[in-house]
Amino acid sequence: MPGGELFAEKLGIPFVYTFRFSIGNTVERLCGGLPAPPSYVPAILSRQTDSLSFMERLQNIIFYAAMDILYHHALWGEWDQYYSDVLGRPTTLCETMGKAEMWLIRTYWDFEFPRPFLPNFEFVGGLHCQPAKPLPKEMEEFVQSSGEHGIVVFSLGSMVYNLTDEKSNIIAGALSQLPQKVLWRYKGRKPETLGSNTRIYDWIPQNDLLGHPLTKAFITHGGTNGIYEAIYHGVPLVGIPMFADQHDNIAHMRAKGAAVELDFGTLKTHDLVDAVNTVINNSTYKENALRLSRIHHDQPMKPLDRAVFWIEFVMRHKGAKHLRPASHHLTWYQYHCLDVLAFLFTCAAIAVFILVKCCLFCCNKCGRITKKKKE
Known part of the structure; x- marks a missing residue:
């Protein structure tokens, strides 16, 4: 979105969303009808948990209201006119989006805080995760050379290709002080402080590394895919979020007791060393990561199977109107x-x-x- 739902409307066919989030839960709330009581449902990107103080609840309400006003008056105005012109009748982007038969949300209760849900919303978080495959020979040899100390996996995601020399040397210097071997996905210039225990790769089989029995910790920017691979394999995190949903993701994992968060802007060598040592040597982080992993695996259906089932369900029944709440037919004051x-x-x-x-x-x-x- 936006765009896909317009094709479905023009072609007269049902459509299904696969979604991670919208800022302030705005699309889910306004278009999907998903309840979000501001007293205990933190707004996306607020970095809050479900235990909100008075001031946090006040901030939550203000944030929700600001996002609603912003979407209605600043972001959706032109889209509303465009959709009306294309469909040949008065409508809005939100009204069109609200016709989605199913919303497949790419998280799950292992990660989310308890909140109201609707029958046409399904969690499918971790649908891309799978058991670890054998590593390439050279990589496996390096991993095995770590001995009892094990390895640390480090990746800042596919969107971060490079770092400043200062920041890369801070990070490399910190990694060199660890007793573990480190596999770092990094395409930038080789740092001068790179230690003999650290190897840099343009690409790493992240899921397979996180599922390796010698993996002790995962240093991550906090992307949803990496978070779920860590949950799937029960690996504690050191989070260095940078933008988008990353701060929120790490805040969730920190609240679950499975992560330590660092500030990329003020990151120092000793900060990273202390954080990695904490999640490895303090057993509670590993225990909490394994607890989340057990919750994730203890489902009646695998996330991918559940996603496939609901897509095929919509195909078989030409929609799922019986699952859509009546709130779609109410005005805001009636709701x-x-x-x-x-x-x-x-x-x-x-x-x-x-x-x-x-x-x-x-x-x-x-x-x-x-x-x-x-x-």
């Missing part, structure tokens, strides 16, 4: 029962008005009677 509240408030106000008038009338009458008696 929040503001019309009912307004009616009750009016009734209460009228009742109070009549009661006050009656009291004043009775008081005045009693006053006149008393005055006549005194005369």
Whole structure:
């Protein structure tokens, strides 16, 4: 989105979303009808947990409201007009998106905090994960040479190709102080401080490395795919988030007790050394990572099978209208029962008005009677 749902609407066929998130849960809330009570459902990118203080709840409400206004008035205006022109009738992008039969969300309860869900929303987080395959011979030999100390896997994702010389030397210097062997996915210039225990690769079989029995920790930027591979294999994390959903992802894993978070902007050599030693030597991080892994694997269906089932379900039944909530047919004030509240408030106000008038009338009458008696 946007775009795919317009094709489906023009062709008259049902469509399914595969989704990670929208900023502030805006699309899921406004278009999908997914409930998100701001009292305990943190807004995406807020870096908050489900245990919110008064100020955090206030920030959550303000963030939700700001995102709603931004989407409606700044981001969707032109799309709404475009969709109306293409479809030949008044409509909006959000209305069109709301016709999705299923929303396949690429997370799961091992990662998410408990929250309300709808029957046409399904978690399929980790659908790309699979058991580890054997490593290339040269890589396996290097991994085995680590002995009892094991290895650390390091990747900042496919979008970070290079670092400044200063930052790469800080990182390489920290890695050189570790007793573990390190496999670092990095395409930049070789750092001067690179230690003999660290090897740099243009590409690494990340899932297979994380599933290797000698892997002790994963240094990651916090992308969803890497997070789920770590959960799948039960590997604790050192998170160095940079942008997009990465801060939020690491915040979730930190709250689950399976990660330590570092600030990339202020990162120093001793910070990285301390963080890696903490997640490796403090057994609670490994225990929590394994607990999340057990939760992830203890599902009635594998995530990929569940995604396939619901896509085929929509194909078989030409949609899944019976799973869509009635909220799609309500106005915003009906959804929040503001019309009912307004009616009750009016009734209460009228009742109070009549009661006050009656009291004043009775008081005045009693006053006149008393005055006549005194005369």
